[in-house]
Amino acid sequence: MEQRPLPLPDSPELDVLPTESHRLLYAYLFERRDDPPTMREIRAYLAERLGEAPAQTDRRVRDLRDHFDVPAVRLGADYRYRLTGWSKVKKAGSRKGVSKRVRAEVLAPQRCAQCGRQPLEHGVVLVVDHKVPREWGGADDIENLQPLCEDCNSGKKAFYATYDEYAEEIAAASLHPEPHGRIGGATKSLPW
Numbered sequence: 001m002e003q004r005p006l007p008l009p010d011s012p013e014l015d016v017l018p019t020e021s022h023r024l025l026y027a028y029l030f031e032r033r034d035d036p037p038t039m040r041e042i043r044a045y046l047a048e049r050l051g052e053a054p055a056q057t058d059r060r061v062r063d064l065r066d067h068f069d070v071p072a073v074r075l076g077a078d079y080r081y082r083l084t085g086w087s088k089v090k091k092a093g094s095r096k097g098v099s100k101r102v103r104a105e106v107l108a109p110q111r112c113a114q115c116g117r118q119p120l121e122h123g124v125v126l127v128v129d130h131k132v133p134r135e136w137g138g139a140d141d142i143e144n145l146q147p148l149c150e151d152c153n154s155g156k157k158a159f160y161a162t163y164d165e166y167a168e169e170i171a172a173a174s175l176h177p178e179p180h181g182r183i184g185g186a187t188k189s190l191p192w
């Protein structure tokens with residue numbers, strides 16, 4: 001099957017991107033396809049052009065990935081972001097998510113995977129938690145899911161928020177080819 005070619009930075013095909021700033025990011029990655037930039041370079045570029053904060057830039061990169069493949073490739077000591085083509089997977093926003101059946105299976109032990117409290121005995125409410133968060137590249141597969149009580153879940157969310165600036169690097173590390181290695185690789189340095 002013929003691959004759909006990458007549009008030029010001034011192409012009307014880029015109307016799929018939500019803002020002018022996303023198109024500027026696209027143009028930068030397009031020009032640097034053969035010498036892909038690091039996240040630091042991308043942040044510096046958009047900070048200079050638009051006065052953007054790093055977290056804003058990271059979000060733009062994620063938005064761009066709804067439409068285009070921008071894998072983080074390790075070159076020497078750095079991860080570099082290479083624009084390679086149109087995304088072959090569906091937009092992140094239209095992800096199917098966790099099915100009812102999988103949800104029921106994850107919650108079946110009726111016990112928080114972190115603190116061990118149980119709904120009937122301790123009155124906690126269990127939720128389905130992504131071990132590696134979706135924003136960090138975590139899948140909706142059962143091996144990436146666990147039951148957590150609401151307390152443990154919000155504690156974990158707060159913990160991840162403090163690491164948000166590393167989200168891109170960790171998502172890159174989680175592109176490991178084998179699912180168990182992928183989860184292990186992404187969480188190895190984290191305390192659970």
Ligand SMILES: [Zn+2]
Nearest residue numbers: 112115149152
């Ligand atoms: Zn808990």
